[in-house]
Every structure is written in structure tokens, then in C-alpha cells.
Amino acid sequence: MRRLNVALAERSYPILIGSDLLQNAENLPPYLQGPRVAVISNTTVAPLYLDTLLATLEKVGVGVTPIILPDGEKFKNWESLNAIYDALLAARCDRGTTLIALGGGVIGDLAGFAAATYQRGVPFIQIPTTLLSQVDSSVGGKTGINHPRGKNMVGAFWQPKLVVADTLTLRSLPARELSAGLAEVIKYGLVRDLPFLEWLESNMDRLVAGDDEALAYAIERSCRNKAEVVANDEFETAKEGGRALLNLGHTFGHAIESGMGYGHWLHGEAVAAGTVMAAELSRRLGWLSAADVDRVRNLLQRAGLPVCGPMLGAERYLEFMSNDKKVSAGRLRLVLLQSIGTAVTTSDATREDILATLTACCHE
Numbered sequence: 001m002r003r004l005n006v007a008l009a010e011r012s013y014p015i016l017i018g019s020d021l022l023q024n025a026e027n028l029p030p031y032l033q034g035p036r037v038a039v040i041s042n043t044t045v046a047p048l049y050l051d052t053l054l055a056t057l058e059k060v061g062v063g064v065t066p067i068i069l070p071d072g073e074k075f076k077n078w079e080s081l082n083a084i085y086d087a088l089l090a091a092r093c094d095r096g097t098t099l100i101a102l103g104g105g106v107i108g109d110l111a112g113f114a115a116a117t118y119q120r121g122v123p124f125i126q127i128p129t130t131l132l133s134q135v136d137s138s139v140g141g142k143t144g145i146n147h148p149r150g151k152n153m154v155g156a157f158w159q160p161k162l163v164v165a166d167t168l169t170l171r172s173l174p175a176r177e178l179s180a181g182l183a184e185v186i187k188y189g190l191v192r193d194l195p196f197l198e199w200l201e202s203n204m205d206r207l208v209a210g211d212d213e214a215l216a217y218a219i220e221r222s223c224r225n226k227a228e229v230v231a232n233d234e235f236e237t238a239k240e241g242g243r244a245l246l247n248l249g250h251t252f253g254h255a256i257e258s259g260m261g262y263g264h265w266l267h268g269e270a271v272a273a274g275t276v277m278a279a280e281l282s283r284r285l286g287w288l289s290a291a292d293v294d295r296v297r298n299l300l301q302r303a304g305l306p307v308c309g310p311m312l313g314a315e316r317y318l319e320f321m322s323n324d325k326k327v328s329a330g331r332l333r334l335v336l337l338q339s340i341g342t343a344v345t346t347s348d349a350t351r352e353d354i355l356a357t358l359t360a361c362c363h364e
């Protein structure tokens with residue numbers, strides 16, 4: 001088992017990465033506040049892994065309320081959140097109840113926001129079961145729901161007490177979802193870890209094939225990168241760089257997700273197309289060469305990801321992008337690449353640059 005730490009003083013917590021962790025009853029008790037938990041999962045993941053987790057919790061004498069939500073990005077909304085509150089209240093869950101998210105990023109973001117707000121805050125544990133959630137969403141404490149006008153527009157920072165990434169769960173993950181997770185893995189290499197990007201270029205075929213060793217390494221290295229960034233800028237308030245850099249490709253990507261209707265493009269797919277747009281815009285500002293942009297595009301393509309955005313229409317892209325959470329005093333702030341392996345936040349791109357980028361990077 002690999003173990004990392006997210007260093008946040010009194011909110012610090014471990015990330016455990018390994019196979020068969022769902023069955024290991026020793027990992028959970030130190031992080032449970034009381035003898036009750038509510039496990040939040042969905043109709044796809046629960047039939048696969050809930051029984052194993054329930055058996056593990058039974059071994060340590062914990063009472064469980066399972067809460068099973070419908071599956072999909074379009075359910076990352078108020079109705080699902082309300083369903084969680086209803087179930088917690090019906091089961092008389094009190095402030096000592098620990099919420100456990102068992103699923104991908106949608107379940108993690110929803111359960112985390114429920115934990116942040118139920119009775120003004122209860123503890124929670126992340127048990128991520130997709131590659132994307134194991135490398136990114138389960139770590140760092142961003143929780144929330146979507147709004148029709150924008151992704152993750154309502155939420156809270158609320159750190160988990162523990163993250164348990166059981167890599168065996170990835171064996172049941174569809175190939176398209178594995179690829180979506182690779183978009184966020186590639187992001188760390190592009191933003192701040194050039195040696196990791198080079199490793200990814202050498203090992204992409206193993207990752208796409210689901211090689212256990214390669215995946216475990218990629219998960220650990222991604223989480224190490226994320227933990228470092230979050231430890232330095234937990235609430236994304238740094239003026240330069242900081243946590244906002246983890247948003248590479250996301251201003252374009254979130255516009256694709258919202259504009260196309262949640263769930264049509266997977267988050268990772270939208271981030272992949274958005275990352276090519278960010279690279280192309282970086283080239284227009286003179287920071288990347290055409291060969292650099294090809295390098296980004298090739299790696300994403302080898303990961304099985306789209307490298308062109310949909311034809312949403314420039315005005316709709318700009319409308320969604322203007323709602324981005326990095327906008328400050330009405331000015332768009334984008335994460336772009338100063339070079340491969342180094343990202344910056346910038347407001348230097350003009351409307352014309354952005355329009356030209358959209359024209360170059362969007363196809364039917």
C-alpha cells in the first residue's frame with residue numbers, strides 16, 4: 001500500500017493507494033468520529049462494491065445507512081443533495097455520523113457538499129472508484145454541485161478525513177472513463193511536472209491497457225502533485241499560480257460540459273479538448289511552439305481523448321467562460337502554458353485570440 005499525506009495542519013489527512021483496500025477493515029476506524037456512517041453511492045457502483053464495504057464496516061461494528069443516488073453528471077444537482085439530506089434526517093443521523101462517498105467524482109463532490117452542510121458540517125471519507133476521482137477529485141476538498149449556468153457553481157471547501165483509493169475497483173471501469181481520468185493525469189505533467197509528462201509519454205500504452213503497476217504509479221504521482229498544490233493554496237486565493245493552475249483546460253472544458261448539457265461530454269473529455277485550446281492559445285501568445293501544441297495533442301489522443309471541441313458557437317463559449325470562478329473584476333483569467341511543464345494564470349489573451357483559438361480547435 002502507498003500512503004501520502006495532505007499537509008493542512010489540523011485538517012491534514014492520509015491518502016491510501018493500493019489493491020484490496022475496500023476489504024481492509026483496519027484502515028477506517030481511526031477516522032470515524034462515532035459508531036454511525038452513511039455510505040453515499042450510485043446505482044452503478046453500489047451493486048459492484050457496496051456489499052464489500054458493508055462487510056468491512058460490519059467487522060468493525062459500525063451501523064450503516066446506505067444512500068443510493070441515480071448515476072450521472074446530470075444528477076450532480078440540488079435534487080440529489082436534497083435526497084441525501086432527506087435520507088440522513090429519516091435515519092436520524094447526528095453530527096457524529098461520518099459520510100462515506102463510494103463512487104466517482106460526481107458522488108464525491110455531492111457527498112462532500114452534503115457533509116460540509118448537513119447540520120453545519122459532519123466528517124467525511126472519500127472512497128474513489130474511478131481513475132479521475134483517484135487522481136484528482138477525492139483530494140483537496142472542493143465539493144459542490146452544478147448549475148445550468150455553470151459547472152460547480154455552488155459548493156464549499158470541505159476536506160475529507162481520509163481518502164482510500166482501491167486500485168482493484170478500476171478493473172470494472174469502462175475504457176472511456178479510464179481515458180477521462182487520464183486527462184487529469186496528463187494535466188499534472190503539463191502544469192508542473194515535466195519528468196512525469198515524459199514518463200506518461202513512455203507509458204501511455206500501459207495505462208490505456210489498464211496495467212496495474214503503471215496505474216498505481218500514475219495515481220500516486222498525481223496525488224503527490226495535487227497534495228503539494230493544495231497544501232500551499234488550500235482555498236485557491238494565491239494571486240499568482242497556486243491552486244488555480246489545476247484548472248488548466250477547465251475554463252474551455254466547463255463551457256463544453258455546461259453548453260452541451262451535463263453528461264454529454266465527460267468531464268475528462270471536456271478538459272482534454274480544453275487543454276488543446278489552452279495550448280493553442282499559449283502558442284498564439286508566443287509561449288509554445290506549434291511542435292509543443294502537437295506534443296500535447298498527441299499525448300491526449302494516445303490516451304483515447306478528444307482533441308477538438310464541439311461547435312457550440314463562439315458566443316455561447318464566451319458566455320459560459322465569463323461565468324468561470326477565476327474571473328476577477330469582470331476580467332477572464334485563464335490558465336495557459338508558458339512552456340511544457342510550466343503553467344501560469346494570465347489575463348493577457350484578447351477576445352480576438354480566444355475567438356481564433358475556438359475557430360481553430362472546434363469541429364463538427
Ligand SMILES: NC(=O)c1ccc[n+]([C@@H]2O[C@H](COP(=O)([O-])OP(=O)(O)OC[C@H]3O[C@@H](n4cnc5c(N)ncnc54)[C@H](O)[C@@H]3O)[C@@H](O)[C@H]2O)c1
Pocket residue numbers: 042044045048071072073076103104105106107109129130131132133136137138139140141142143151152169170171172173174177180181267268
Ligand atoms: N472536487 C474536485 O476537485 C474535482 C476534480 C475533478 C473532477 N471533479 C468532478 O468529478 C466529476 C467527474 O468524476 P468521474 O469522472 O469520476 O465521473 P463519475 O463520477 O460520473 O463516474 C464515471 C462513471 O463511472 C461509473 N463508475 C464509477 N466507478 C466505477 C467502477 N469502479 N466500475 C465501473 N463503473 C464505475 C459511475 O457510476 C459513472 O457512470 C465531475 O463532476 C467533475 O466536475 C471534481
Ligand SMILES: O=C(O)C(=O)C[C@@H](O)[C@H](O)[C@H](O)COP(=O)(O)O
Pocket residue numbers: 136140142151152184243244246247250325
Ligand atoms: O482541485 C482543484 O483545484 C481543481 O481545479 C481540480 C479540477 O480538476 C476540478 O475539475 C475542479 O472541480 C475544478 O474546480 P472549479 O473550481 O473550477 O470548479
Ligand SMILES: [Zn+2]
Pocket residue numbers: 136184250267271
Ligand atoms: Zn477537473
